[in-house]
Each structure stands twice: as structure tokens, then as C-alpha cells.
Amino acid sequence: MSESNKTNFANPSMFILLGIPGLEAAHGWISIPFCTMYVIAILGNFTILFIVKMEPSLHEPMYYFLCMLAITDLILSTSTMPKTLSIFWFNSREIDFGSCLIQMFFIVSFSAMESGIIVAMALDRYVAICHPLRHSSILTNSVVARIGLAVVLRSCIFSLPTPFLVRQLPYCRTNVVSHSFCEMMAVVKLACADTSLSNYYGLIIALLVAATDVFSITVSYTQIVRAIFSLPTKDARLKTFGTCSSHLCVTSAFYIPVLFTIFTHRFGHHVPLYFHILIANVHLLVPPVLNPIIYGVRTKQIQARLLRLITQTE
Template sequence: MQETPFCLRVGHLLPYSMSDSNTTNFTNPSTFILLGIPGLEAAHVWISIPFCTMYAIAILGNFTILFIVKREPSLHGPMYYFLCMLAFSDLVLSTSTLPKTLSIFWFNSREINFNACLTQMYFIPCFSVIESGILVAMAFDRYVAICDPLRHSTILTNPVVAKIALSVVLRGGMLVLPYPFLASRWPYCRTIIIPHSYCEHMAVVKLACADIHVSSYYGLFVAFMVTGLDVFFIAVSYIQILRAIFSLPTKDAQLKTFGTCGSHLFVILASYIPALFSFVTHRFGHNVAVHFHIIMANVYLLVPPMLYPIIDGVRTKQIWDRLLHLLTYKGT
């Protein structure tokens, strides 16, 4: 016997549906319905296993970095401050989505309050922009450390690092503020079913029965402006870094210096490629399967937070040594 589609099974829960679109007009529904991954409902439990595993690794790894840097005074420097900011941003990003996604997969808890949906819609892009700014700051830190090491401590002082951090946070907070503001003002008279596992910006505003070009164009503007500028500054920093590396006298010195920033390059690629792919396919990839797009939209919020602590923590000798010291001390 063929399973009844979820959108029909929950029809009695939806006071406003597609059939009501000509007669019903309301601005703020009390709840939305998240479908999870449409088309793969039968596999939700299996999909939750890698999702939950990645989330657990991300939580454990990022909290470990925050704990070690806080406990170890020798790690109180610009690179580790930026690393802590990245860890905190990753914790917010993954926690903004995964608990609700897992509740859909495990308990079929698909309802989400309208205000909670707007909160997700704000925090996800806001901390994505903040994270992009942190990657730029980390690239600048590597540039100064490699190209002008004698002035590193005088250029990146604690007040300068604090100003950089504040500007990164303010940029993310202000640029993304129109997302929930505009979404809260659109009338939603078509449906309250969101074919997604979380309240992604365009997935929500597409439900509005109004001209949403302002939201769409502003989202494109923010994405391309932030990504374009940040990638440009990162590229300029690494061009200068590579020039400095290739000017070193020996191959061993070149490889050793490149190793200090190679992990950061991998982190950058792991951040931007899945995020850009998800963003572009959501707006232009009409032939991309819905379930594939939604899986990718979750991957770009899960994989980088899982990888950052592993890459930066393991490759950064001071953090790794401190972690081994703590584990050895507790084991004795």
C-alpha cells in the first residue's frame, strides 16, 4: 500500500493550505511545518546517524579548543583568539539547525514556531557571514606572521584583535538583519509547509504570496558582496604569503612554512565550496533534485564545524601538545 504523502497526512493540522490561497490572507502564521528531506522520509533515521555523528564531533571538538585556549596562557595570542571565534561561530551554526533537524528525523516533530523560524533565518546567515570574516582575519594573521614576523606582535595587538572581532560581528549582524525583518512582513496565504529541514531564508520567503524580489535580490547582494570581498582579501593575503614562501632559501624551510598555513587553506575550501554550491543551486539549480539540495544545505553547516577542530587542533602543535598533556595528566 502506497504511503500517503506527508503534506496530505498533516492536512488537518494546517488551517491554511493551498486550496485556501484565494480566500485566506494572514501575515504571521503561528507555526510552519518542516518536511525534513522530502522524498527521503523513509530514510530519515538512517540519515540521522551521520548527521548526529558529525554534530557530536563538532560540539566536542570546538568545546575542546575553547577549553584548551582558555586554560593555557601561552595560547593567548591573535591566531588562537581567531580560532576561538571560529569555534564559537561553528557551535552556534550547527546548534541553530541540528537539534531541530534531528527531532524531525527521530520524533517526527515537524512544527516550528514562526518566531523560532525567523530566529533560525537570522542566525544561520549571520554567523555564516561572521565565519567568513573570521577566515579573512585568520588569513591576515598568517600574512603578517610570515611576511613581517618581527612586527607581528606590534601590528596584531589585543586591542586591534578586539576591533577586528567587533567589526566582523557587527558586519554579520547588520547585513543579515533585513532577512527576518522582511520575511516577517510578507503575507503567507499559500501554505505553511517548508520543504526543508530548517528555516532557510529563500525556502521560507518563497512561501509568501507577495512580490519577494526585494528579499531575493538582497540575499544575492549579501552573498556575492561578502563572498566576493572576503575571497578577494584572502586571495591577496595568500598571494603575498606564497611569494614570501618561495623566496625562502631552502626547500625544507618552504615546506615547513607552507605547512603552517596549508590547514587554513583547506578550511577555507571546506567553508566556501559547499556554501556556494548550496546557495547557487537553491536559486538557479531548478534541475537539481530537492533532496540532494537539502542534504548539501545541511552538509555545509555540519562538515566545516566538524573539520575545523580536527584540522586546526591537530595541525596546531601547541593545542595538540596541551591536549595530550591534559589527557596524560588525567590518566595518571
């Protein structure tokens, strides 16, 4: 390590990202599934956006929310994966201090945004099943736009203090970050001052957003299940519940890695560091990969439009 990385400084001009410490020899191999998933995420989410735009039958609230989710997934995965791959392939480990803070903000804000959009999709399922005759009058285009705006504003308001809290800390030990991207806690650990405020704020916001959104989804599905069991036939119940299956898969794909990341990072002190970093990358990469696949497989209109698109190009 160079002497410049060991000297004392209050505000470093850059940080050095190590990638996945302990697995440096395997960076090349790890990059293969990471790059593959990133390409699938880019292609899949752009395909969803294109199909929803071109297919008039998909111009309804659920698919508007799906487009919001696709845009969020594109930005969330792109905020980290290109830099991570450059570390794996080119050993390009330097990241400007300001760029690090911007990356941190994007990770926190767009993770919260994705959570909020999943809640909005649960609301759509609730209205569609519990108030089917009023669905179009309740979830109008203007209401959907206001919900989307509220999700964005909530995420930005909660996330905006994060880079400012990190920036005001003095960094006098080292500027080497043991991570593949500027994860908040990995950067805060480098500070040589009391980091309680940053630590508690990060934990409170993560748990507050996750707890509030999971509670909202639970309430929605409690009402949905009650409505489903009130249907007269088993076939009707299965068909109605089937309309929720895609959303339930998306919800699981997002929240299981999130909660696992939060609790292993806070309480899994004996878990190897490389495992923490791999899970953090999975949390940011797997949902963008799975979401378009789940809706592509489960939605007949998307399948039909995609097949027409493929046959037209042949």
C-alpha cells in the same frame, strides 16, 4: 495535511518543516551521521576553547581567532541541528513563526561571521609571514578585539534586514516549508506576493560577502606566496607554507560547500530538492566538525596539551 495548513492567512503562527522531502523513509538513518557529526562538532569546538584557555603558549592572535571560529561553529550548528534531529526522531515539525525568523537570522549572520573570521585568520598569516618581526606589535590584543567586533557588526548589519523582509510578506498559500530548517529561500517561496526584493537581497548579500572575503583571502595569499618564494632554501619555503596549511584546509571546508549551495540553489533547477537540502545541512555542519580536527591534527601545542589532559584523567 490538516485543513489549518491549507487555509488562507497573512501571518502564520507557525511553519511546518518537512525535514528532507523525498527521503522521509530514511530520516532515521540520515539522523545517525547528522547526530554523530553534531556531537563531534560540540566536543571538538569545546575542546579547542578549553585548550587555548589553559595553554599559555596559545595566547596569540591566530588562536584567539580560532576561538572565535569555534564559538561561531557551536552557535551555527546548534541553531539548526537540534530542530532537524527532532524532526527525524520525534516528527516534531512545528516551529513558531518568530522562532523561524530568529533561526533564519542566526544562520545568515553566523555564516557571514565565520567567513569574516576566516579572512581575519588569513590576515594573521599574512602578517606572520610577511612581517614576522612586527607581528606582535601589529596584531595586539586590542587590534584582535577590534577585528572581532568589526566581523560581528558587519555580519549583524548585513543580516538584520533578512527576517524583516521575510516577515512583511503575506503567506496565503501554505505554511509547510520543504526543508529541515528555516532557510530563507525555502520560506520566501511560500509568500503570495512579489518576493523580488527578498530574493535579490539574499543573493546580493551572499555573493557580496563571499566575493569580498574570497578576494581578501586571495590578496593575502598572493603576498604570502611571494614572500615564501623569496626565501633562500626549499626547506624554509616548505616550513613556512606549512604554517598556512591548517587555514587553507579550513577555508576550503567552508567556502566550497557555501559556493556550491549558492549556485545549485540559484541555477540548479533540475537538481532534486532532497539534494539541495542535504547540501545545505552539509554546509552548516561539516565546517564545525572539520575545523577543530584540522587544527588539532596540525598544531603541535594543541596535540601536546590534549595528550597531557588525557593522561592526567587516566
